[in-house]
Amino acid sequence: MAGKNTARKEREIGAAVGAATAPKLDRLVHERxxxxxxxxxxxxxxxxxxELKKLLETTDGNLSVHARKLEEAGYLSCxxxxxxxxxxxxxxxxxAGRKALERYLDHMEALIQAMREK
Amino acid sequence: xxxxxxxxxxxxxxxxxxxxxxxxVPGIGGMLMGSTALAAAWIAxxxxxxxxxxxxxLGEALLALGIGIAGAELKxxxxxxxxxxxxxxxxxxxxxxxxxxxxxxxAVLFRAGHPEFLPGVWMLLYGAAIVSGGWAxxxxxxxxxxxxxVAGTAALWWxxxxxxxxxxxxxxxxxxxxxxxxxxxxxx
Numbered sequence: 001m002a003g004k005n006t007a008r009k010e011r012e013i014g015a016a017v018g019a020a021t022a023p024k025l026d027r028l029v030h031e032r033x034x035x036x037x038x039x040x041x042x043x044x045x046x047x048x049x050x051e052l053k054k055l056l057e058t059t060d061g062n063l064s065v066h067a068r069k070l071e072e073a074g075y076l077s078c079x080x081x082x083x084x085x086x087x088x089x090x091x092x093x094x095x096a097g098r099k100a101l102e103r104y105l106d107h108m109e110a111l112i113q114a115m116r117e118k
Numbered sequence: 119x120x121x122x123x124x125x126x127x128x129x130x131x132x133x134x135x136x137x138x139x140x141x142x143v144p145g146i147g148g149m150l151m152g153s154t155a156l157a158a159a160w161i162a163x164x165x166x167x168x169x170x171x172x173x174x175x176l177g178e179a180l181l182a183l184g185i186g187i188a189g190a191e192l193k194x195x196x197x198x199x200x201x202x203x204x205x206x207x208x209x210x211x212x213x214x215x216x217x218x219x220x221x222x223x224x225a226v227l228f229r230a231g232h233p234e235f236l237p238g239v240w241m242l243l244y245g246a247a248i249v250s251g252g253w254a255x256x257x258x259x260x261x262x263x264x265x266x267x268v269a270g271t272a273a274l275w276w277x278x279x280x281x282x283x284x285x286x287x288x289x290x291x292x293x294x295x296x297x298x299x300x301x302x303x304x305x306x
Contacts, residue, residue, distance in 0.1 A: 030126075032129065035126065035129065035130060035133075036129070036133045039129075039130045039133035039134050039137065040133055040134070040136075040137035041137075042134065043134045043137050044137055044304070045304070046303075047137070051256065055133070055136055055137055056133070105127070105130065108123045108126055108127050109127070111120070111123040112120060112123050112124060112127070115120040115123075
């Protein structure tokens, strides 16, 4: 009974917090792989496509789609070149990307804080 | 919602720590270590006694250790990550056994009167330590370790070549070359 009440209370609080904060949440950053890409680039000057793929343990197609979305949003910059005959993509985080990740981190922390206070 | 937010923060932290392996090895520190090794090789080549020669290289080893730790600390601070993070712990765990083996062999070989084998043993085991410590890092780190292993093997094979020339090429040259690559490509 107590468990059911707690679960209901958590759902109610979650809904309240969610309603209060949802408009601010950057959905572009919220997706798991995109969050991983930004987190990895936040501690590196630049990473190649293959380094990101190895680090995030994902497929070429998946990484390519999500990196392009971040690039289109202006959160990443991508430089394409050739290493011999092999194409190479270097990704860097832009200032807008860094701000977006910081905003997202603040958002998550605020969410946890709000839940603790309730 | 609460659990999801915590989970997301954990994921960000974990990814940053794993990605930190790309930056944990200090390139500028490596370049500095290479420069001090070149100076040490020059000083050591002018020593007449075996003890003095050994003292120069042991001093250089301690200096290089200090530079390495300071370089890693500065790099971690720039990346806003603690020095004792997951990647750093993994590096130390992989790096230490071969270095301890090197220390034991140094004492044994020096006591047995075979200092001619020391440069080869040092470079071979230092290389093995870097390969195993830097296995999860960017390719250039284990590649540097492999080059040290090759240099160590060459030094053990051709004992006729002066010890300090091998040590200058290995601890000096390889550190400067790979340190520059790491500094340029992996943020300092």
